[in-house]
Amino acid sequence: MNDLYLIVEIAGQRAALPAAxxxxxxxxxxxxxxxxxxxxxxxxxxxxSRVLTVIDTIAALxxxxxxxGEKQAVIVHVDGHLYGLxxxxxxxxxxxxxxxxxxxxxxxxxxxxxxxGVLEHEGQPLLLIDVAAMIAGPTDLAx
Amino acid sequence: MDDLLGxxxxxxRETLEALSGEIVAWELAPDDRSRLDAxxxxxxxxxxxxxxxxxxxxxxxxxxxxxxxxxxRGDRRRPDAALxxxxxxxxxxxxxxxxxxxxxxxxxxxxxxxxxAALQPQETAPADGxxxxxxxxxxxxxxxxxxxxxxxxxxxIAIPDQDEADEPDDAGSEAASEPDIEIEPVAAVPxxxxxxxxxxxxxxxxxxxxxxxxxxxxxxxxxxxLLDRMMAGVSDMVLARNELARRLRESGAESGTEVAFERxxxxxxxxxxxxxxxxMARVENLFTALPRMVRDISAELGKxxxxxxxxxxxxxxxxxxxxxxxxxxxxxxxxxxHGIETPEAxxxxxxxxxxxxxxxxxxxxxxxxxxxxxxxxxxxxxxxVAKAISVGILSQERAATLSWDRKLELIFEPGLSTAQxxxxxxxxxxxMDVVRANVERIGGLVDIESRxxxxxxxxxxxxxxxxxxxxLTISCGGQHFxxxxxxxxxxxxxxxxxxxxxxxxxxxxxxxxxxxxPVVSLGGVxxxxxxxxxxxxxxxxxSGGARYALAVEAVHDHEELVVKPAAPVVMACGIxxxxxxxxxxxxxxxxxxxxxxxxxxxxxxEKAEAMAEDGPEDLQEAGAVxxxxxxxxxxxxxxxxxxxxxxxxxxxxxxxxxxxxxxxLNIDGRLVPLVSxxxxxxxxxxxxxxxxxxxxxxxxxxxxxxxxxxxxxxLQRSLIPGPVAGVMLVEERPIEFLDAFWLFxxxxxxxxxxxxxxxxxxxxxxxxxxQVLAPLVEGAGYAVIFSExxxxxxxxxxxxxxxxxxxxxxxxxxxxxxxxxxxERGGSADSLWRYDRLGLANELARHWNKRSA
Numbered sequence: 001m002n003d004l005y006l007i008v009e010i011a012g013q014r015a016a017l018p019a020a021x022x023x024x025x026x027x028x029x030x031x032x033x034x035x036x037x038x039x040x041x042x043x044x045x046x047x048x049s050r051v052l053t054v055i056d057t058i059a060a061l062x063x064x065x066x067x068x069g070e071k072q073a074v075i076v077h078v079d080g081h082l083y084g085l086x087x088x089x090x091x092x093x094x095x096x097x098x099x100x101x102x103x104x105x106x107x108x109x110x111x112x113x114x115x116x117g118v119l120e121h122e123g124q125p126l127l128l129i130d131v132a133a134m135i136a137g138p139t140d141l142a143x
Numbered sequence: 144m145d146d147l148l149g150x151x152x153x154x155x156r157e158t159l160e161a162l163s164g165e166i167v168a169w170e171l172a173p174d175d176r177s178r179l180d181a182x183x184x185x186x187x188x189x190x191x192x193x194x195x196x197x198x199x200x201x202x203x204x205x206x207x208x209x210x211x212x213x214x215x216r217g218d219r220r221r222p223d224a225a226l227x228x229x230x231x232x233x234x235x236x237x238x239x240x241x242x243x244x245x246x247x248x249x250x251x252x253x254x255x256x257x258x259x260a261a262l263q264p265q266e267t268a269p270a271d272g273x274x275x276x277x278x279x280x281x282x283x284x285x286x287x288x289x290x291x292x293x294x295x296x297x298x299x300i301a302i303p304d305q306d307e308a309d310e311p312d313d314a315g316s317e318a319a320s321e322p323d324i325e326i327e328p329v330a331a332v333p334x335x336x337x338x339x340x341x342x343x344x345x346x347x348x349x350x351x352x353x354x355x356x357x358x359x360x361x362x363x364x365x366x367x368x369l370l371d372r373m374m375a376g377v378s379d380m381v382l383a384r385n386e387l388a389r390r391l392r393e394s395g396a397e398s399g400t401e402v403a404f405e406r407x408x409x410x411x412x413x414x415x416x417x418x419x420x421x422x423m424a425r426v427e428n429l430f431t432a433l434p435r436m437v438r439d440i441s442a443e444l445g446k447x448x449x450x451x452x453x454x455x456x457x458x459x460x461x462x463x464x465x466x467x468x469x470x471x472x473x474x475x476x477x478x479x480x481h482g483i484e485t486p487e488a489x490x491x492x493x494x495x496x497x498x499x500x501x502x503x504x505x506x507x508x509x510x511x512x513x514x515x516x517x518x519x520x521x522x523x524x525x526x527x528v529a530k531a532i533s534v535g536i537l538s539q540e541r542a543a544t545l546s547w548d549r550k551l552e553l554i555f556e557p558g559l560s561t562a563q564x565x566x567x568x569x570x571x572x573x574x575m576d577v578v579r580a581n582v583e584r585i586g587g588l589v590d591i592e593s594r595x596x597x598x599x600x601x602x603x604x605x606x607x608x609x610x611x612x613x614x615l616t617i618s619c620g621g622q623h624f625x626x627x628x629x630x631x632x633x634x635x636x637x638x639x640x641x642x643x644x645x646x647x648x649x650x651x652x653x654x655x656x657x658x659x660x661p662v663v664s665l666g667g668v669x670x671x672x673x674x675x676x677x678x679x680x681x682x683x684x685x686s687g688g689a690r691y692a693l694a695v696e697a698v699h700d701h702e703e704l705v706v707k708p709a710a711p712v713v714m715a716c717g718i719x720x721x722x723x724x725x726x727x728x729x730x731x732x733x734x735x736x737x738x739x740x741x742x743x744x745x746x747x748x749e750k751a752e753a754m755a756e757d758g759p760e761d762l763q764e765a766g767a768v769x770x771x772x773x774x775x776x777x778x779x780x781x782x783x784x785x786x787x788x789x790x791x792x793x794x795x796x797x798x799x800x801x802x803x804x805x806x807x808l809n810i811d812g813r814l815v816p817l818v819s820x821x822x823x824x825x826x827x828x829x830x831x832x833x834x835x836x837x838x839x840x841x842x843x844x845x846x847x848x849x850x851x852x853x854x855x856x857x858l859q860r861s862l863i864p865g866p867v868a869g870v871m872l873v874e875e876r877p878i879e880f881l882d883a884f885w886l887f888x889x890x891x892x893x894x895x896x897x898x899x900x901x902x903x904x905x906x907x908x909x910x911x912x913x914q915v916l917a918p919l920v921e922g923a924g925y926a927v928i929f930s931e932x933x934x935x936x937x938x939x940x941x942x943x944x945x946x947x948x949x950x951x952x953x954x955x956x957x958x959x960x961x962x963x964x965x966x967e968r969g970g971s972a973d974s975l976w977r978y979d980r981l982g983l984a985n986e987l988a989r990h991w992n993k994r995s996a
Contacts, residue, residue: 032730033622035669036716036742044713044722044730049378051722051730053710081710135712 005119007091007126008074010057013111015127016096016119023075023082025090028054031068039065040137045084047075053135054084060137061110076131083135096121100128113138148244151192153364155241158185159234166231173222182230183212189237200252201240207259208233220264229261367461370421377415378705382728384411422462426504426511427455429464433475433502440479447486447497448479454504459511463605466585467513470578474515474601475502477575482519482599492596494518510604518598522591524550531556551591555579583737586612586627614704614733616725617681617695620671623731625704625723630736632682632690634698642680653680653692657853663743664694665734668718683736691740706733718742768856771832772849772878776822782873783843783881785851789835792842796824808842818886819844820866834883841886856880860980863915884984888922901991902926904938916942916961916977923987940990945974959986 004019031043031054040060045052054073059065066086073084100117103125107115114134115127162185169178186205193202208230214220236250236258243250384407391404430452441448459467483489483498490496501516524547531537531553542550554575579589587605606612606629614625615634635642635655643654644662651662664677677694684690704723709732713719720735769785798809799817806817808831817831818841831842858869858880868882903925905912917927920942928938945962961977975982 030729032732034713034716034719034732035620035622035671036718037713038715041712044709044732046724046728046730049375049382049724051707051709051724053713079711083710135710137712 004093004095005126005128006074006093007121008085008087009089009091010085010087010129011061011063012088013127014091014124015115015129016121017074017076017085017129017131019093021076021078021131023077025072025074026084028071028073028084028086029069038137042066042084042086045073047082047084050082052082052084054086055135055137057086057134060114060134062108062138078132078135083131085131085134094121096126103127110138148196149362151196152241152245153362155189155192155237157364158188159238159241162234166234170227170231173224173227179212179215179222182234183209183216186212186234186237198240198244200255201237204233204236204240204255204258207262211262226262226264229258232258232261365421367422370418373418374422377411377418378724380411381415382724384408386728420458422460423458424461424464425455426457426459426464426513429459429468429471430455430502430504432472436472436475437479437500440476441483444480445485446479446483448483449497449499451499451501452503453501457504457506457511459504459605463511463585466581467587467603467605470581470589470603471502471513471515473574473578474603475500478515478517478519478599478601482517482521484520510606513603513605514600515602516598516600521595521597521599522551522554522593523595524553524593527551527553551593554591555589586629588629612704612706612733613701614706614723615681615701616699616731617665617679618697618699619665619669619695622671623699623725623729624665625702625706625725625731625733626681626683626693626736627720627733628701630683630685632684635680635682635692637678637680637694651694655680655682655692656851660690660692661745662692662694663739663745665739666694666696668739668743683740685737685740691743691745693739704731704733768854769851770854770856770873770880771851772873773832774846774849775820776824776844776846777820778822778846779820780849780876780878781820781845781867781881782854782878783832783883784856787834787883789833789840791830791832791848793828793830796827796829799824799829810840810842813840816841817844818842818866834886839887843881843886862978885922888924901939902928902937903940903942903987904928904931906930906941906943911977919980919983920987923984924991925987940987944977957990959983959990 005016006019006022006025007014007016009015026047028045031045033043034041034053040056042054042056042059042065045054052073052075056066071086072088072090073086074090076083076085096119098120100119103115103118107127111127114130116130117128119126119128162181165178165181169175169182172178186208190202190205190209193199193205211220211226211230215222215226220226236255239250242248387404388408391400433452434450437448437450478500479498483500484492484494486496489498499516499518502514503516504511504513506512528537528542528545528550532539532542536556537553556576582589582603582605585605587603590600590602590604592600592602613628615628615631616623616625618624637644641656645652645654651664653660653662660682662680665671666677677696679695679698680692681695681698682690682692702725704725706721706723708714709719709722713722713732716738718735718738720733720738723731723733725731770782771785771788772780772782775781792810794808794810799806800809800814801807806819807814808817809815810833815833824844829844830847831844833840833842852873854871854873856871858871860869861867861882866881866885867879868885870877870879872878901924903920905917905920905927906929908929913929921927925940931938940957940959942959942961945960960974961983962974963977965976965978975986977983
């Protein structure tokens with residue numbers, strides 16, 4: 001297997017997103033908050049005529065809610081809806097061979113939930129993000 | 144070409160296109176089971192459709208191919224190269240014939256037999272066929288994969304050009320020569336050029352002798368998401384235009400630029416409009432399945448049902464049609480299952496043995512109304528109530544306060560829709576709660592109207608499109624939200640005269656013109672806190688008639704918004720209906736009115752109860768009814784009970800015509816009698832009150848609406864029959880009340896054909912009879928005569944002064960006696976006071992009905 005991944009940094013952790021999900025990377029400024037929504041829903045953002053639901057990845061991982069302001073987001077397409085995943089940094093698109101392996105490490109509860117294994121790239125481990133789980137957020141845990 | 148045939152051609156072509164890859168792949172690996180199945184399904188479908196559409200040639204061909212393929216599937220025969228080629232030959236011929244159906248070209252039938260014969264097992268078939276093919280397959284694998292991908296790509300791009308691409312095919316001689324190519328051993332086939340040939344589009348076929356000019360297809364099929372992308376593109380354009388408009392305003396551009404910009408705006412608006420329309424489909428799509436369904440269900444239940452369908456040409460958003468399909472099926476099924484009685488039962492109650500089921504669609508403003516009317520036994524609301532009490536979803540006391548309509552709405556209660564309840568009550572409960580939920584999800588409403596013993600009318604009201612809805616924007620805690628306008632009853636300012644805020648057991652309530660409503664603070668529900676002081680109350684109505692007031696900080700604007708479903712994680716909040724992007728390109732959330740109510744802790748049922756207790760009851764105790772006060776064309780303030788007014792509408796005076804002796808108003812292509820107080824209509828726009836009495840409609844022209852107030856009607860009756868029934872003081876002002884009876888008599892009297900009218904003999908020849916009584920009687924739909932000689936037929940009704948003797952021979956019809964004095968003293972027991980309009984009208988109506996029955 002030879003798949004493309006987008007390497008990003010979320011909460012200080014380098015991770016990989018399957019490139020098939022990713023549409024683009026945009027700068028997000030002004031968002032419209034969604035009252036009553038779960039904590040990891042950062043708000044809505046208009047990308048041209050489309051509305052993105054912006055996911056606060058740090059809050060999803062159990063951290064504090066991000067402060068409003070200019071942010072970088074990876075636009076992903078899941079089940080017909082567009083989402084923006086907030087990331088600290090976007091690195092590169094790379095091809096990684098092989099399928100993800102077990103992490104063989106005790107991940108934090110958040111990462112255990114949102115990762116689908118570990119990929120090796122140039123000797124460095126990368127967590128493979130489960131995009132759908134990240135969007136669903138920690139609310140499912142309680143349910 | 145009729146629609147079915149057109150659909151068949153389009154579908155066959157589409158499948159062929161999709162199948163072309165399969166065919167080629169099958170050619171390479173005849174043992175591949177899934178390919179075989181796909182091809183088998185195709186010929187099977189074609190065969191089925193052909194028998195149905197009466198296309199014997201296609202049927203014979205597909206039948207032969209199906210037989211052979213069935214043998215392969217049943218392992219009775221191994222698919223060898225010759226067989227594959229023969230099947231391909233048949234499939235190509237099916238494609239040619241399909242094209243020929245559309246163009247009307249003639250393809251010689253003689254060699255059909257050759258094609259069919261080729262399907263039979265041949266001794267000469269090369270024994271090593273499959274092995275050879277497999278070897279070729281592996282060798283040519285990569286080349287072919289590339290070729291296939293290329294074909295797929297061509298197929299995708301070539302759609303608009305398909306007419307040209309297909310043009311040179313289906314010429315007679317060429318068709319005859321083609322099978323020869325196909326019967327060649329497979330090993331020779333897998334050259335990319337050849338692959339293209341068998342891939343159904345055949346652009347390489349030479350245009351041989353006499354190519355039949357092919358009719359240009361006027362319809363194409365498009366994937367819905369392409370339309371969605373176009374729609375999104377246009378929305379982008381609208382946003383860009385708005386941005387540009389703002390900059391133009393800021394920079395104060397010169398008028399030349401403005402004119403050009405106007406033109407651009409206009410083009411964009413038109414484009415948006417037409418793309419919206421591409422998403423429309425005829426409601427017919429929804430109705431075509433009904434006849435069959437009705438037939439099956441009624442046969443199963445041993446009932447006779449006549450189905451009438453109306454208005455299939457009304458257009459509706461495609462997606463919407465799919466959303467209504469299930470609820471409609473449900474309703475029709477219920478109507479036959481539980482509404483229409485068995486023939487024996489129907490005859491026993493003097494109804495024709497076969498029941499009538501009328502399904503119709505029509506457009507009213509921005510809504511589509513789909514009505515399902517049956518003449519079955521209807522729903523007995525009282526039995527429904529009894530059932531509701533027995534299962535414990537309604538208390539005795541509350542049941543007593545419910546109106547008939549409210550009782551009927553119990554049908555939508557989930558608790559009553561179990562199968563057990565269905566058999567116990569008149570039965571429409573099967574999932575009616577689900578039906579309503581589905582219709583409401585798309586912004587629609589379900590109305591129910593039942594006449595026990597006579598039938599049931601269910602009306603689905605759905606918006607024209609899913610995507611664009613009129614909405615009101617409000618704000619709260621610095622954020623904007625939209626509320627669908629269909630849910631809004633009225634907007635009132637806090638602090639106005641008619642609005643009084645209060646508290647009841649810790650809950651906030653408001654009195655609006657004497658009606659008590661629960662108050663829900665939007666800021667509180669959303670957890671935004673009370674940052675600003677709420678200034679306005681938006682009174683929202685929930686389905687089921689319950690209402691509540693939503694306190695918001697500001698009310699902004701009415702806008703038409705393009706609403707899209709929000710992400711599941713947002714929808715899960717339960718208070719949003721979708722997202723929308725207004726012109727300022729800042730996303731806005733659409734509030735789900737029912738969800739907000741639920742979140743605020745005032746459930747639907749609870750509010751229905753509150754409503755039943757406060758609203759109508761307060762009014763009814765005093766006998767008050769809501770009355771619409773308006774200023775008439777002649778400047779006088781008049782009133783009419785609100786229940787009589789179906790809606791208030793503005794229309795252009797241009798749509799008023801004087802035809803057939805009276806002014807009529809053209810509304811949605813129907814002529815509705817227009818009645819007015821007599822003052823001329825000067826303005827170019829006129830406001831009308833639309834009233835309805837069963838199937839009859841009329842419009843009453845007014846100047847402006849003043850208010851709606853609860854009034855206990857105690858009129859000082861008018862003595863002269865006319866538009867005014869009487870006068871009374873409302874809020875210290877004299878208000879004349881319209882006489883709906885007179886209006887309908889005026890509006891519709893002339894609609895009864897004169898020869899059908901019952902004859903009324905007014906036997907007294909005095910001015911009062913002639914000038915006062917006669918018009919009233921005529922207004923009630925009678926032909927009036929003053930002596931027996933005037934009419935050949937005997938009078939149906941005789942009206943005469945009490946006390947005068949009458950020749951006995953007049954007794955052919957009923958006699959109505961009028962006395963001079965109000966008191967009964969001195970008059971016959973059955974006589975009426977001659978100014979008792981109501982009594983008189985009742986009598987006239989009674990006899991009229993008797994006669995027409």
